Each structure stands twice: as structure tokens, then as C-alpha cells.
Amino acid sequence: MLQATALLEAASSGQAHFAEVVESLSTRGWCEIPDFLSRAEWQPMAVEANLMYANGGFRMAGVGHGTGMRIRPEIRSDRVRWIDPLEPSLLQQAWLERIEALRLAINAGLMAGLFDYEGHFALYPPGCFYRRHLDRFSDVSYRTVTCILYLNDDWKPEDGGELRMYLPGEAGKESYVDIQPTGGKAVFFMSGDFEHMVMPSRRKRLSLTGWFCKRR
Numbered sequence: 001m002l003q004a005t006a007l008l009e010a011a012s013s014g015q016a017h018f019a020e021v022v023e024s025l026s027t028r029g030w031c032e033i034p035d036f037l038s039r040a041e042w043q044p045m046a047v048e049a050n051l052m053y054a055n056g057g058f059r060m061a062g063v064g065h066g067t068g069m070r071i072r073p074e075i076r077s078d079r080v081r082w083i084d085p086l087e088p089s090l091l092q093q094a095w096l097e098r099i100e101a102l103r104l105a106i107n108a109g110l111m112a113g114l115f116d117y118e119g120h121f122a123l124y125p126p127g128c129f130y131r132r133h134l135d136r137f138s139d140v141s142y143r144t145v146t147c148i149l150y151l152n153d154d155w156k157p158e159d160g161g162e163l164r165m166y167l168p169g170e171a172g173k174e175s176y177v178d179i180q181p182t183g184g185k186a187v188f189f190m191s192g193d194f195e196h197m198v199m200p201s202r203r204k205r206l207s208l209t210g211w212f213c214k215r216r
């Protein structure tokens, strides 16, 4: 009974999946939550992001960071728009509040020392992809947990654009899982532990990708 009350409270405050995320990150390092946000929650974000894109508010994504950042369309060909933490839209603000609550839950469960979050919308026009990579820059390691939220209506297998997650296995035997970028789905993983790629997408593919970071 007590547990049911706690679950209800967690659900109504938008923390329904937090325990599962914390548990999965600590045991196997990653998880896929198909209904992290309801349609009513994610679709307005998609509308807003598509509008910003139509108004020229996205830029070619780069590889690397700081002064070492380069545009390399042969490696990644998506377009991004960073969330400005000082001037988020109302919808972005709601997302930042939820992600802040999740950050605290992960810190409490994992002693992860996550200090802040940075995130951007990423849009892959048809034909675009992101080759196999690790989300951690080679020279710095503050990106600790990757958080991806998908914002696509009615994704179909023939649309491509899967997130291919490479899973290290015993005796160096690697396997992978392909995850469809269906609206409302979230994927979380330890940024330094899993190589992954975005398979060529046949449809416009939108996501909100971010990272919980340690103190720099």
C-alpha cells in the first residue's frame, strides 16, 4: 500500500521511470524507456523544434568541442540547436525541470557526482547519419550520462534512423541492439562505456539529446 502510494506520487510528479533509469544505469549501464514522456508532453516540443528549424535556428553539428570543433559531414550530418539554459522556452523549461529531478535521483542512487546538464535538439534530414562514436571527447571526460529523447511521430522500421548501441560482451564478443527513434521514447547510457551510431535515416529524424556532466 505504502509502495503504491509512493508509485502514484512518483507518476504524478513526472518521476514515474526514475527508479528504473537509476537501477539500469547501475546494473548494466543503459536503458530504453519507450514511454518516458506522454504524447501530450513530447509533441508540443517537436512542433516547437520544427518551427525553430524552419526559421533557420539550427546549425550543422560538429565533431569535437571548443576550438577543436570541426564540421565533418562524412562523420555526422545532423543539424543541432542547443537549449539555452538562461533563456529556455516554457516547454524547454519543463524538460529542464524534469531532467534536473532525474539528475538528483541518479546522484542519490549512483553517487555519480553529476553536476549539470547540457542538451541540444538534433535534426537529421533524410539521408543523414552519425557514424559510430563514443560521446566522450578524447581530451576531457565530463560527459557522464547520455540522455536521448525522441520526438518523431509514428516511426516505422523502413524509416531507418535507428540508434545502434554496441554492447560489450564476454571475451570481447560484441553485439548490438537497434532502437527506433519513436516519439516519447528515452534512452540513457553511461557516456564513456557504449559506442553507438545513428543509422542513415530515410525520414526527417528529431531528437533532444543531452548529457549529465561532472564538474569541469
Ligand code: OGA
Pocket: 122, 130, 135, 148, 162, 163, 181, 196, 197, 198, 207, 209
Ligand atoms: C549524439 C547521438 C544518438 C541518437 O548526438 O551524440 O549519438 O539516437 N545521438 O540521436
Ligand code: MN
Pocket: 133, 134, 135, 196
Ligand atoms: Mn552520441
